[in-house]
Amino acid sequence: MRILDRYIVRECVKLLVLCLVVFIGIYVVVDLFEKLSRFLEARVSAGMIVRYYLFRLPKIFTEVLPVAVLLACLLSLGGLARNNEVLAMKMGQIGALRIALPCIGVGLAASALAWAAVEYVAPPASERALNIERTQVRRLPAHRITRDSDIWYRAQDDRFVHISLIEAQSGLIRGMSIFELSPGFDLLRRIDAREAAFSPHGWTVQDGYQLELDKNPIRITPFTQMALSLKERPEEFARVARSPEEMSYVQLRQYIDRLVKSGVTATRYMVDLHAKVATALVSLIMAILGVSFGLRTNRSGVMIWVAVCIPMGFLYYMLLVLGISLGRGGAVPPLVAAWLPNLVFGTTGVVSLWRLRG
DSSP: OOHHHHHHHHHHHHHHHHHHHHHHHHHHHHHHHHHHHHHHHTTOOHHHHHHHHHHHHHHHHHHHHHHHHHHHHHHHHHHHHHTTHHHHHHHTTOOHHHHHHHHHHHHHHHHHHHHHIIIIIHHHHHHHHHHHIIIIISOOOTTOEEETTEEEEEOTTSOEEEEEEEOTTTOOEEEEEEEEEOTTOOEEEEEEEEEEEEETTEEEEEEEEEEETTSSSOEEEEEEEEEEOOOOOHHHHHHHSOOGGGSOHHHHHHHHHHHHHTTOOOHHHHHHHHHHHHHHTHHHHHHHHHHHHHTTOOTTOHHHHHHHHHHHHHHHHHHHHHHHHHHHTTSSOHHHHHHHHHHHHHHHHHHHHHTTOO
16 A cells, blocks of 8 residues: 555544544434433433443444444545645645555445444344333343244233244234243143234134143144234234344345245345445445545635535435335335435545546
């Protein structure tokens, strides 16, 4: 790496770290004030609140990183332009694209870091944060747990319910088992069903059998359809199921495959799957935008571009939320829904940077 490259990278990284600290701090403070009344009402300890936000940090980091990269690239090159260093580089026959390359490299590294966070760090951390919210704030019983896509749930009548798959929107369940135990935890009765559906009249299970171990002899009763007495509603099971943000890309891909094989529509999850990749690359796109703006600044124009860039960062997230909503609703294909903001901003950045090549 050339001395000039190291110098630009160092300036960009210093500003990136500063922007990250500021944005993460603002995010946590605003979120804390928003949730403070709920924390106080639930009597959540200060230590537990700190743990909650520590577990949320990886997710917060991935959300604020693109805007931090945008500003870091803009301010680093803008600072060089303000000190006439960009002019000196150009007089030394160094083109604008070559000057921009170190900052684009920082953006690429930030995207790789974001992907690592989304894939390996954020899912388990988000799950821990959500568990704190469920058990400490909403006071849901801790014994209602989920592992991977399987759900284990202790019902109100102390029966244990195992669910293989649940479609969050319709509440349709594929693969349900119910275990009824004695006070000494001996298995008395077990119901296994291929499918379970909820209606205003209650639960109905289909294609399974009922095993009664408290009978002598043991009785096995197959059924094609049977009414099931269960107080819980589908949304109570769906609440403890893993959300896409608690799953890595591989886990979500496997979950989608299971849904499709079971005949369940997986459109909303496909949108989330594509969004994981699309959002990881946002930092690279923002770096391209940032350097194209930074190289256009003059000695007094940096703050003007800062005022332009911050709304652009929010505009990106507005487009992303809109696209994901349209994709989940089936209005646009999942791939288009997740990648449209990247396409719009990426094209803008590349065209803007290409015009500076001379």
